[in-house]
Amino acid sequence: MPLLRPRDGSAGDAQIPATSAAEVAEHTCAAEAVFHSGVWSGLDPRERAAALLRLADLMERDADHLAALECADAGKPLRECVENDVPGAIESVRWFAEAVDKLTGQSFPAGPGVLALTEREPYGVVAAILPWNYPLAMAAWKIAPALAVGNSLVLKPADTTPRSVLHVEKLALEAGIPTGVLRVLPGTGAEAGEALARDPRIGALSFTGSTRTGRRILTAAAETNLKRVSLEMGGKSPQIIFADALVYGEDLISQTIESAFLTAGQNCTAGSRILVHTDIAEEFTRRFVAAASALVLGDPEDLDTDIGPVIGGGAATRMLAAVEEARAAGARVLLGGTEVPVVEGGHYVAPTVLDRVPAEARILREELFGPIVTIQTFTDEAEAIALANDTPYGLAASVWSAQIDRAIRVSRAVRAGVVSVNSYSEGDLTSPFGGWGESGFGGVEKSLRAFEQWTREKAIWVSLHG
Template identity: 45%
Template sequence: MDFHDLQYWQQRARALEIENRLFINGRYQQAADGAQFAVEDPAGQRELVRVAQGDEHDVNQAVSAAREVFERGDWSQSPPAKRKATLMKLADLMEQHHEELALLETLDTGKPIRHSLRDDIPGAIRSLRWYAEAIDKVYGEIAPTAQDALALIEREPVGVVAAIVPWNFPLLLACWKLGPALAAGNSVILKPSEKSPLTALRIAGLAKEAGLPDGVLSVIAGFGQGAGQALSRHPDVDVLTFTGSTRTAKQLLKDSGDSNMKRVWLEAGGKSANIIFADCPDLHKAAANAAAGIFYNQGQVCIAGTRLLVEESIKDEFLAILHEQAQTFRPGNPLDPETVMGTLIDADHCEKVNEYIAAGLAEGANLYLDGRDHPQGEHGSYLGPTIFTEVRNSMRIAREEIFGPVLAVTTFTTEQEALTLANDSDYGLGAAIWTRDLSKAHRMSRRLKAGLVFVNNYNDGDMTVPFGGYKQSGNGRDKSLHAMEKFTELKTIWISLE
């Protein structure tokens, strides 16, 4: 059967065996109290499997095992070359199972299988390999001191890390955390979203097969008020790393203060501005990037270019090209390899996004393209590309993170106005500038309050550069060697040479 055929993936989906148990201390097991919750396919609107629902008891067991193996040194004190080989083996096993993992991701989230195959799973594998390669290439330092002293500066694994990851890129973002945390020698408890736990549970078994010692990686599926809160308040968790909503991020900071003041690293919301100047070098490329920047993954992307700022003189021309580009994103069956836009994560979230569309209309924005009219009809989880024009920065659709395929378009006339509009946000994750003027690009890049600034592209990059934002978009960085700093303690050793 053709790998690029819908029937191929439908047949694989019918034959798929889904792991539904927690993974604690090297083995799969049911939750201590036997609780389970349903995981649904948003495209088929059916229950895929019932998954074990972890709570405080299961978290305590996982943290205890993580601490024990960390102190014993099976992983934390193992030679860098051994940790490297193990993580490389895990990446190899993920590659061997890449179709299975991609299928799980698509069934779990409703994202197109073509994107799971092309982006999510290869990106997760690449992250693990990149950090595996970095393990034996990160050196300590010797400080410049007087001749009668030797000052060594070293980085040590911090201990037990809790990683809480969202549902939009479940495995990719998990590996952005697992890569540096495991490479540094820590033990990790991974808590996936209750809406998308399947790939996390699957790779736990692959990690054991790769040779990761028991207890170094546990996976606890469950809800925020159960497993998530138990991790954030646990006195023996040293670091909490999180990607998700700003509201939850704020609660995790409170939990840290109420418990052991654990380090909390947050990658939260975004409302990124994509700025198109009249001297944009290629309007068609900019429009294609703008469409992909908001409609890819159904707009469920923290770095999505949700605010489009267009110079007034090119507004009509640019919107016409953008409208044409938006037509290429038509919701369809996620298992069809031809589909480029799948479903939102579930019907409830789709309804919330629809409420923002209603709010935009109520506040006076112009609905230039209505995504509620799409080929899938009344299906509860589908929503097509939606574009509002004549948006003011005071409107909810311009200020709040919608996390759906809804674009807010605002015009400007001067460089300073564009800068003011872009920075007038509670968030500061990303921004983009489209211009031929190198000086303008540098001026804007320096003054934009965003952790990532893209010039004549939107959201390009790779594992070598850090990812994270300013203001209420969070703190710390994922990706690059900078991410390893989050999972290590910096130690100074001062030796007197008398």
């Protein structure tokens, strides 16, 4: 049986059996039977909510263990896991559990003698394919709304980061969620992921990951049962900084640093393209580079570590090749641009900052998914917007300006699904999250609208007699 090994050098001899395509078919068949049995789908929504709330309590009980698994598998700094990822996942489960009884249909004024209404129903068997950078947080965004509305969910974690999600599967059983309602299937994308995308029993599939893989999933769905596909993919997010933004002082620097380097830049909303007004470019760049150079690369388990290793040696090589290509074309490397030895077995890319990058350089358009930032300058609002939109992606952006009318005007002009003003933020659970263009489509990951990707709408037309 093929085995999965978590991220190289990070988790000792831990090996996990990889799910085959045949096993995927067996599990989806079992999930379908569970759905039709009504042991979960037939419950009152508040009963399902109660079970999910128990799951959240158990995740909170095991929070330290979940954080340790995330740290070991993904190489994420333990502090990130403890302070952000695990609490965020728990909050997501609770929020969707408490929100599910707010999901309603509509009635329509069709005239006398007629009752016209809609309701939302679960698909039955649904699937989710997760990325490796935020395994638990992304799992919670999908598990909670999918299960809350009554589906059976088959979930494939990334082959390098399966263990925290496997633990949540165990906790779901402990919480009283029936066997087969949540099925976690570790495996490769080429086999298990492809099998899920092609399985005719699956009515909806949510994917978070690369644009290249998203295209393959769409093709597989089109060639089989035309299942609903929701895609949240890559990004090349701009951080637009106007001259008056210096009024925000250290908050400006700390948040642009966080946007660029959180999770070693392995974040789909990472602000990897900084666009700064020429009037403050020199001062901003000096302060930004100084703050980036102070970030601590270290053992992910050390709570003082700011940046851990990237996911693997191949990723590091690819990132640094793009930096060297830009340098050869005339870009100036202000910081980093190298792999540095920190912890044996880990691949650490130093925080890297470039400016004077030629407009045609691929480093400005391709998502590198690492701690690499470019700085470009602009002279006016129109140029800032043009630079921000010079990308096939459209996931996130930040706009910094003390003039709120300009900030709103630019936010509306930037082509992105999520725009934060005078901050780096993806919003909280009450606001929707999703991308445009090559960043994805087909669903929203947060807010009440997240239920839409896990349910389908049915119109009911009743003729009234008498």
